[in-house]
Each structure stands twice: as C-alpha cells, then as structure tokens.
Amino acid sequence: MINKATQKALLISLLSLWALGMQAQELPKVFGRTVKSVNPDNGIIRCATDEYEAYLQEKDPKRETRAAFEAWLAPKIAEARAKKLEGKSAAAVITIPVVVHVIQNGDAVGTNENIPDGQVLSQIEVLNQDYRRLFDTPGYNDNPVGADVEIEFCMAQRDPDGNPTNGIDRVQKAQATWSDETAIDNNLKPQTYWDPTEYLNIWTVNFGSSQLLGYAQFPNYSALGGVGTNNGGSSTDGVVIGYQYFGSSTIYPAGNYGGSINQNAYQFGRTATHEIGHYLGLLHVCGDDFNTCTVNSTDSFKDYCPDTPASKQYNYGCPFANSCPSSPGNDMVKNYMDYTDDSCMNIFTQDQKERMIVIMNNAPRRASLLTSMACQPVAATDSFKLQGINLYPNPATTVINIKVTGNDLPDSYTIYNSLWQTVAAAKIANNANLAINTAAYSNGIYFVKIDKGNQSKTLKFIKN
Numbered sequence: 001m002i003n004k005a006t007q008k009a010l011l012i013s014l015l016s017l018w019a020l021g022m023q024a025q026e027l028p029k030v031f032g033r034t035v036k037s038v039n040p041d042n043g044i045i046r047c048a049t050d051e052y053e054a055y056l057q058e059k060d061p062k063r064e065t066r067a068a069f070e071a072w073l074a075p076k077i078a079e080a081r082a083k084k085l086e087g088k089s090a091a092a093v094i095t096i097p098v099v100v101h102v103i104q105n106g107d108a109v110g111t112n113e114n115i116p117d118g119q120v121l122s123q124i125e126v127l128n129q130d131y132r133r134l135f136d137t138p139g140y141n142d143n144p145v146g147a148d149v150e151i152e153f154c155m156a157q158r159d160p161d162g163n164p165t166n167g168i169d170r171v172q173k174a175q176a177t178w179s180d181e182t183a184i185d186n187n188l189k190p191q192t193y194w195d196p197t198e199y200l201n202i203w204t205v206n207f208g209s210s211q212l213l214g215y216a217q218f219p220n221y222s223a224l225g226g227v228g229t230n231n232g233g234s235s236t237d238g239v240v241i242g243y244q245y246f247g248s249s250t251i252y253p254a255g256n257y258g259g260s261i262n263q264n265a266y267q268f269g270r271t272a273t274h275e276i277g278h279y280l281g282l283l284h285v286c287g288d289d290f291n292t293c294t295v296n297s298t299d300s301f302k303d304y305c306p307d308t309p310a311s312k313q314y315n316y317g318c319p320f321a322n323s324c325p326s327s328p329g330n331d332m333v334k335n336y337m338d339y340t341d342d343s344c345m346n347i348f349t350q351d352q353k354e355r356m357i358v359i360m361n362n363a364p365r366r367a368s369l370l371t372s373m374a375c376q377p378v379a380a381t382d383s384f385k386l387q388g389i390n391l392y393p394n395p396a397t398t399v400i401n402i403k404v405t406g407n408d409l410p411d412s413y414t415i416y417n418s419l420w421q422t423v424a425a426a427k428i429a430n431n432a433n434l435a436i437n438t439a440a441y442s443n444g445i446y447f448v449k450i451d452k453g454n455q456s457k458t459l460k461f462i463k464n
C-alpha cells in the first residue's frame with residue numbers, strides 16, 4: 001500500500017517531468033532548429049551559433065564538420081605549445097579591421113535600428129577592453145587569472161574600393177525587421193558584405209519578434225564550404241547581432257538599447273564579445289553538450305580548453321553553479337562563452353586565448369586579416385581609384401576583361417578558384433594584359449584580386 005507521502009512525491013515527480021516536456025516542446029526555433037536553451041526569466045535566446053552551424057552543415061555538404069576542424073586544429077595547438085615551452089613563440093598583438101553594417105529601413109540616424117555612431121564605437125571599446133583585459137575594466141579588476149588575448153579591434157579606415165570610411169556602413173533596406181534568419185543568410189549578407197579576408201563583417205539588425213541576441217559563423221580550416229557563395233562561405237562570414245544588444249549603455253548612454261526586457265542584462269556589449277569568440281573558434285564552455293559531464297577523448301574538457309572547468313549547462317544571470325561536481329572546479333559562469341548576463345562576464349582563459357591565436361594564424365579567412373590594410377587611413381598620395389574597376393563579361397566563357405577608368409593601370413592581378421587556390425597571376429604592363437584567357441578554366445566561381453601599390457580589390461566572376 002502506497003502511503004500519502006509517497007503518492008505526493010510521485011505526483012510531484014510526474015508534474016516535474018510533464019513541465020520539462022512542455023518546456024522542450026515550447027522552445028523556439030532558429031534556422032529551423034529548436035534551440036537548446038532560453039533564458040527562463042525572459043525567453044531571450046542568448047546565442048544561435050550552434051544552430052547556425054548545424055544549418056550550414058545541412059545546406060552545404062562540403063562544409064567541414066566540427067570533428068574535422070578539431071582534428072586539423074589539435075596538432076597546430078600542440079605545435080604552438082611546444083614553441084612556447086621552447087621560448088620560440090613571439091608575442092605580437094593582432095589587430096582585426098571591423099566593418100559594422102547597420103541595417104535599417106530609412107529611419108533617421110540614431111533612431112530605432114539605425115543606431116547612432118556612438119553606440120557602434122562603444123562596442124569596439126568594449127571588445128578592446130575584454131580581449132585585451134585592459135586596466136580598470138571588469139576583466140582586469142574582477143578576474144586576476146584572466147588572459148590578455150592580445151587581439152584588438154579597429155574600425156576600418158578604407159572601404160573595399162580604397163575610399164576613406166569610418167567603418168560604419170549604413171544600409172537601407174525595404175524591410176524593418178529580419179525575424180527570418182534564413183533571409184539574412186541568403187539575401188542580406190551576400191548583398192552587403194565586404195571582403196572577409198580584409199574585414200570582420202558585423203551586421204546589426206532588428207530581429208523583430210525573435211528573442212535572439214546574435215550568432216556568428218565558425219571559421220573554416222580551408223576554403224571549402226562555398227567560398228564566395230551563399231552556403232556558408234565568404235559572403236556569409238561574420239557576426240549578426242540585434243541592434244538593441246550592440247554597444248554599451250555605460251560608455252554611450254544615449255544609444256538604442258531596447259526595452260526593459262534587456263535593460264539590466266544585455267546592454268553592456270558582451271553579446272559581441274561572445275559571438276566574436278565563436279568567430280575566432282571558441283565553443284561554449286559546456287561544449288553545447290549540456291546533458292552530461294562526460295568528456296571526449298581528444299581533450300580534457302568539452303570546449304577543448306582544459307582550463308575551463310567541466311560544465312553540463314548554460315548558466316543565466318550570475319549564479320554560483322557546479323553542474324559537474326565529479327570534476328574539479330565550479331562552472332566558470334563569468335566566462336565570456338557562457339550565457340550569463342553582460343555584467344557577470346569578465347574572463348577569457350589562457351587556453352581560450354591560445355586557441356584563438358592559433359586559429360588567427362592558420363584558418364585562411366582569419367589569417368588573411370593579419371595583412372589587411374583596412375585600418376590604415378587613405379593617404380593623400382593614394383590617387384589610384386579602385387572603385388572604377390570591374391570585370392566583363394560576367395559570366396565569362398573564353399575571356400574575362402578587367403575594366404579600368406582612364407589610363408591608370410593596376411600593377412598586377414591574381415586569380416583564385418573556389419578552393420582559394422591560385423590559378424594564375426600576372427603583372428599588368430599594358431592594356432593587353434587586362435584581357436585574361438579563361439578558355440581552359442573549369443566551369444565555376446573564380447576571384448580576381450587586383451593590386452595597385454598598397455591597395456587591392458577582389459572581384460568575383462563565373463566561368464560558364
């Protein structure tokens with residue numbers, strides 16, 4: 001005979017299981033996939049990078065899997081560690097050029113999603129505080145074991161055509177909201193991106209009714225996966241963030257930071273810090289495997305960074321948590337790669353730093369940023385104007401021509417195929433060199449990188 005206390009306990013257990021089942025059913029979808037977690041207090045979706053990566057994997061069968069990426073990365077990290085132990089590694093601060101595409105539908109600058117310049121610039125300031133662990137900032141004051149990642153961010157000073165810019169690209173579109181994430185990926189990004197080998201592209205958008213904060217594109221170890229196309233390659237590479245969560249109300253109080261739902265949690269710029277961590281190859285501290293504390297055989301912990309204690313959950317707010325008591329250390333809830341409030345986050349670890357630096361030096365579209373000229377102001381002597389250069393006919397059959405304005409010829413060109421392998425390269429001595437014979441090229445997508453002095457422009461063409 002079951003007594004009343006036991007009956008009550010069973011009823012509570014059943015109700016709890018039912019509630020969990022209902023919660024799982026009611027979780028929203030992003031990129032056609034049910035998200036793994038939302039903030040229980042306000043329904044916010046902190047990050048959709050994992051769901052976005054799954055979407056890209058399905059859309060592009062050639063895209064590298066996470067397992068393949070980790071297999072490529074592991075020996076490079078081991079090599080970097082060995083060099084460090086031998087004292088052969090040279091520390092150098094990396095600077096990443098940034099373009100912020102402010103997507104709006106005609107509102108005046110500073111109104112709604114057409115966020116003011118000061119809000120954009122406050123975000124860059126937060127990134128430099130967090131990635132450099134600057135003195136008298138939260139990462140410096142609150143977490144003495146944190147790493148100075150030695151990565152900095154600058155607003156671009158020259159656009160893809162070689163013209164001066166402040167790095168803020170205001171793009172007017174007919175629609176005000178972008179609640180359909182696939183429309184961002186298939187239409188908005190390919191129409192607005194700047195060359196991702198020269199710039200970190202960030203898009204700020206109005207997600208509309210979606211409670212999503214942002215997402216990023218994970219790096220590739222090769223140019224496979226649709227370089228220059230809409231399926232996970234260069235035309236989609238970068239970070240997308242809801243405009244209300246971009247920038248810091250502490251640094252620039254006059255910005256558009258949204259309503260009360262995020263007023264205390266997500267207005268200090270850590271959404272961009274988190275998403276750029278993904279752009280540089282970091283995983284969530286729980287490794288997106290939040291049902292178990294089991295670790296993989298490749299590394300000590302699920303995010304491939306042994307100095308972040310094992311965790312099996314996303315954490316919200318700023319709690320004390322120890323979701324894996326069998327492993328040493330509490331959940332690192334203050335890590336930028338957890339799901340906690342902006343004001344809680346204050347640390348990248350040394351192993352996270354190492355992973356980002358190795359990726360910056362080896363992943364093709366990340367390593368190319370090291371030599372970008374985008375942060376150098378346009379000098380008065382830069383008389384050559386790349387904006388007049390174009391390719392025709394496009395698509396091409398037997399010949400592709402480089403069209404220039406006037407008699408100011410480029411210095412040279414380099415042609416790459418869709419795997420970003422060099423197909424041809426030549427100096428340009430006269431107008432005859434502007435006609436490129438493509439008769440022997442296989443059908444597909446190609447890129448022509450045109451150089452003049454310290455300026456360059458990359459154009460795409462199709463060979464039929």
